Amino acid sequence: MQLTVCDLVQRYDGPAILDGLTLATGDVQALVLVGPSGGGKTTLLRILAGLDRPVAGTVAFDGVPLPADEAGLRAYRRTVGTVFQAYNLFPHLSALDNLLLPLVRVHGLSEVEARERVRGPLERFHLAEHAAKRPAALSGGQKQRIAILRALVVQPRRIFLDEPTSALDPEMRGEVLEMIGELKAAGTQLVMVTHEMGFARRVADEIAFVADGRIAAHGTADDLFTRPSVPRVREFLTKVLV
Amino acid sequence: MPRWLAHTIVIAALAGLLAAAFAAGDYTWNWAGVWEYRSLLVRGWLTTVAISLAALVASLAIGLAAALCLESRWRFVEAVGRVYVELIRGTPLLVQLLIGFYVVASAVGIGNRYVVGTLVLAAFSGAYMAEIIRGGLAAIPATQRDSARAIGLTPVQTLRFVIIPQAVRLVLPPVAGQLVSLIKDSSLLSVIAISEFTLAAQEVNSFTYSTLESYLPLAAGYLALTLPLSALSRWLEKRFRFEA
Numbered sequence: 001m002q003l004t005v006c007d008l009v010q011r012y013d014g015p016a017i018l019d020g021l022t023l024a025t026g027d028v029q030a031l032v033l034v035g036p037s038g039g040g041k042t043t044l045l046r047i048l049a050g051l052d053r054p055v056a057g058t059v060a061f062d063g064v065p066l067p068a069d070e071a072g073l074r075a076y077r078r079t080v081g082t083v084f085q086a087y088n089l090f091p092h093l094s095a096l097d098n099l100l101l102p103l104v105r106v107h108g109l110s111e112v113e114a115r116e117r118v119r120g121p122l123e124r125f126h127l128a129e130h131a132a133k134r135p136a137a138l139s140g141g142q143k144q145r146i147a148i149l150r151a152l153v154v155q156p157r158r159i160f161l162d163e164p165t166s167a168l169d170p171e172m173r174g175e176v177l178e179m180i181g182e183l184k185a186a187g188t189q190l191v192m193v194t195h196e197m198g199f200a201r202r203v204a205d206e207i208a209f210v211a212d213g214r215i216a217a218h219g220t221a222d223d224l225f226t227r228p229s230v231p232r233v234r235e236f237l238t239k240v241l242v
Numbered sequence: 243m244p245r246w247l248a249h250t251i252v253i254a255a256l257a258g259l260l261a262a263a264f265a266a267g268d269y270t271w272n273w274a275g276v277w278e279y280r281s282l283l284v285r286g287w288l289t290t291v292a293i294s295l296a297a298l299v300a301s302l303a304i305g306l307a308a309a310l311c312l313e314s315r316w317r318f319v320e321a322v323g324r325v326y327v328e329l330i331r332g333t334p335l336l337v338q339l340l341i342g343f344y345v346v347a348s349a350v351g352i353g354n355r356y357v358v359g360t361l362v363l364a365a366f367s368g369a370y371m372a373e374i375i376r377g378g379l380a381a382i383p384a385t386q387r388d389s390a391r392a393i394g395l396t397p398v399q400t401l402r403f404v405i406i407p408q409a410v411r412l413v414l415p416p417v418a419g420q421l422v423s424l425i426k427d428s429s430l431l432s433v434i435a436i437s438e439f440t441l442a443a444q445e446v447n448s449f450t451y452s453t454l455e456s457y458l459p460l461a462a463g464y465l466a467l468t469l470p471l472s473a474l475s476r477w478l479e480k481r482f483r484f485e486a
Contacts, residue, residue, distance in 0.1 A: 088385075090404055
């Protein structure tokens with residue numbers, strides 16, 4: 001994918017959270033957004049995922065601009081997947097039903113086709129034995145992996161992940177990151193906000209450093225981590241990498 | 243101790259106390275007089291059942307519609323919902339019945355007092371229902387709507403598959419309580435001369451001068467409706483239970 005963001009502005013009753021953000025990536029498979037809290041990473045990701053409309057500015061993937069109306073955005077959201085930090089799953093549905101809901105209600109599969117579709121992925125990620133459980137009976141890592149699967153089984157063009165490991169215990173982070181790593185290896189396109197710098201460095205084709213509502217720096221992992229030329233980035237990295 | 247046993251003991255103790263109180267009161271029972279008018283009581287009870295059932299269904303529909311109004315983004319729709327809820331909750335049912343029957347119904351040409359009574363009762367209960375349902379909807383975290391939008395559900399699908407199934411669990415106990423109130427509030431319909439259960443008991447009392455014998459069956463008759471409702475609510479609560 002090749003992402004072009006031009007003069008993006010976003011604000012919710014207050015100062016601008018995105019303040020003329022501009023970014024043009026190369027043709028990448030995995031783009032990672034990093035930066036300080038409150039810098040605008042999540043706001044940017046929500047716009048990219050078609051969940052929020054910006055106040056001004058444009059976004060285009062592979063030259064195709066995002067729709068500007070809610071109906072168009074809903075159609076767009078059906079072609080991508082989104083995973084939030086936490087509380088993704090519907091607590092009244094079993095893990096399996098969480099996976100089936102979008103397939104049956106949004107993508108028009110029959111119940112049988114949908115079950116067929118999710119069986120393989122559930123097994124591949126060792127979640128088949130937990131399929132009948134409600135989210136409350138799953139560990140944080142299992143919940144997040146089911147949420148990633150739910151985004152994946154609709155065969156999206158790309159997946160957006162908003163700090164998918166931030167709400168997890170360290171031991172569960174590993175299993176979720178490993179799954180994301182496998183997706184990358186399998187060719188899935190990813191846009192991910194994360195504080196896991198080591199992981200970002202491993203999977204990202206390009207990293208964008210978002211701070212104060214703009215892109216403070218942008219390049220390959222090596223560019224950013226090994227030779228951080230921007231003082232803001234250097235300062236951030238020395239804080240998070242110790 | 244099993245729950246049924248605890249319940250039985252409490253009920254037996256209560257019955258004993260009541261019996262002792264009645265015995266101490268030196269009251270002469272006259273059940274025979276009331277028995278003569280039993281068909282009046284049965285007809286009244288059946289009327290109450292019918293009106294309550296109809297008003298119950300209607301009040302849930304009105305309550306849901308009004309709750310959606312209260313949550314509406316459009317100021318005007320929200321205002322309609324808010325004025326309705328506050329006006330109805332803030333005034334006595336008695337006044338609503340009188341105005342509903344003598345003013346509104348005759349203006350729009352509904353002559354059937356049973357229909358008017360049922361509608362006013364449903365509108366009265368619906369206002370309370372609206373706040374209960376609105377509270378239930380508002381208690382569903384915003385992240386659930388986000389997740390629903392992210393997988394591409396439409397707003398209506400989001401309500402149907404995500405919000406309402408979760409809200410039902412939250413609102414069941416207060417809704418059941420409101421329905422119990424509705425059944426008892428139907429007794430006020432006697433003021434527009436609807437021969438429901440309470441009016442029947444009043445009539446039996448005026449024919450027989452046997453006050454307790456007329457009103458004790460009234461209490462039993464209402465309990466016969468409200469207890470199964472409570473039981474149903476508890477059963478539904480179990481069915482919809484899940485940990486959030």
